Amino acid sequence: MTDLTLDEFKAEATAFLDANASPKPEATAFEWGQGSDDVALFEEITPEEEARQLAAAKAWLGTKATADLHWIAGPTELGGRGLPRAYDQAYRSLETRYDVPAQGFFGIGFGMVAPTMLEHGQPEVHAYLPRMYRGELVGCQLFSEPAAGSDLAGLTTKAERDGDEWVISGQKVWTSGAHYSDIGEIICRTDPDLPKHQGLTGFVVDMHAPGVEVRPLRQMTGGSAFNEVFFDEVRVPDTHRLGDVNKGWTVALTTLMNERASIGGGGGGGGLGLASATRLIQMMRHFDVADDPVLRDELARLYTGFQVAKYTNQRAAEKLKATGVPGPELSLGKLMLTDNLTATAEFVARVLGPRLLADSGEWGTYAWSTFVCGTPGMRIAGGSDETLRNIIGERVLGLPKEPGIDSKSPFKDIFKG
Structure with missing residues (x-):
């Protein structure tokens, strides 16, 4: 327990x-045609x-x-503040009101890799x-492979x-931020004689x-x-092993659960974000389709989907707050996030039609192509x-x-390719 009350912490x-920062100016009402029309899901700079922004974030x-506000819920013996998660959430909420450097570079490290390192390291x-947490190191996640994406095992x-070291060889793919990361969490095959979910x-x-x-992958x-990241006999000391030998599936699940909490429970999972209802309504009015009954119904369904996701995430957050896991x-x-983003892309494509395909210079049209192409x-x-x-069906609903x-069967005996 802490003697510092939440109100005292908020004041601090x-x-x-x-x-150390300037408050953000009060948000002005959105107006079609005003300001930037960039709605890309993946920032392209x-x-x-990118180097300038990373330096500012660090x-x-x-x-x-x-x-002492960098690792608020971290254990004191490792340099954290040792305060409850509610204090960390309170600080994050306060920080959104100020103009501070974007910290997305650390999202994977803080949201997925660091919790796994803390639990299994x-x-x-x-x-x-x-x-x-001081911003000196950036972490990435090295899981997916060309022939093992969804089937991580x-x-x-x-x-x-090799004695007190391990020699790693192979290829990983779809690694966000690998080109500016200092350390990475990697899952490897250490015993092919064991079944696929073992021997990791x-x-x-x-x-x-x-x-x-590290080689960049060009997106559409x-x-x-x-x-994509290639490992050619890379030596790693055994002291850098996570968990027990051949028990890496448990380590991977820790990361994956934190990953889905980070992605699905974030602002994108519950709110419309860049694709706000106001923006979409004004788009319909600008292109004179605001009275189209089919589009109106589709927009209502879209808005409802985001609201349902928001409240579902809030319930999950309460459980996470209670258990910490x-x-x-x-x-x-x-899953709701991707469904809602896909529905948004389809709605925008129907409203814009051919304006989405050709860069005519008209505000709020071709810019949506980066959103639509990023959704897949x-x-x-x-x-x-x-x-x-499958996870929801098996682990939440109890289906076979x-x-x-x-x-x-031993992994070496399973057909691959």
């Missing part, structure tokens, strides 16, 4: 923010601008660290955590033991180590927010829709497992 946090985390791994990147082990790997090669939107029901939040990626990121439906999954 507000004083810090007042001293130049390498130079500096801001360093500033928060001087006031050895002292040498725990030593990374204070540096991560089918991965083939191998780690072979997790590690923390130095992304700057010899043998690590034109950007490259994701990467993300559960399988959070897969529902991520969200159906894969953080677990494909099909995988999430998907037939045809071989969880008993």
Whole structure:
């Protein structure tokens, strides 16, 4: 228990923010044709601008660290504040009112990798955590492979033991932020004689180590927010192992549950965000389709879908607050997010028609193409829709497992490809 009340903490946090950041100007009502019409799901910026933003984000985390506001719910023995999660949530809410550097660079590290390192890491791994939360290190997640995306247990990147080290070789794909990350959480095959969900082990790997090669992947939107990463006999000390040898599936589940909590429970999961109801209504009025009964009904369904997602996520957040452990029901939040984004893309395409396909320079038209092209990626990121439906069916609704999954034969004997 803490002697610091939540109100006292909020006063402390507000004083810090007042001293180190400027309050955001009061939001003005949205007007069609005013300001930027950028609605891209995946930000696409130049390498130079990305480097500038990353440096600013690191500096801001360093500033928060001087006031002990960088790892509010973290354990005190590792440099955290040791306060309840409610205090961390309160600070985040306060910070949204101020103009501070964007911290999306740390989203995967803080939301997925760091919690796994804390739960399953050895002292040498725990030593990374204070540096991560001070903004000195960026973390990434190295799970998916070309032949093992949704079927994560089918991965083939191998780690072979060599004394007190492991030698890693293989390929990972769709790794967000790998090109600016310092460490990565990786799951490898360590015993092919065991069934596919066994024989896996997790590690923390130095992304700057010899043998690590990061290559950007070009998206159909034109950007490259994701990467493929190659490992050529990369050496990792056993002290950087996560959990027990051949128990990496448990480690992976910890990360995946936190990932779905982070993606599905965020602002995108419950609110319309860039695709606000106001923006869509004004779009319909601008193009003189506001009285179209089919489009009006579709917009109402779209708005309802986002509201249902918001309230469902709130219920899941209350459970998470009580247990501190993300559960399988959070897969529902991520699934609703992709359903709602897909419905938004379809609605916008129907309203804009050919204006979506050609860059005529007209405000609020072709800009939506980046949103529409980015939506399919969200159906894969953080677990494909099909995988999430299986999780909800099996672990939430108690339905029988998907037939045809071989969880008993040695992995080396299972057909691949």
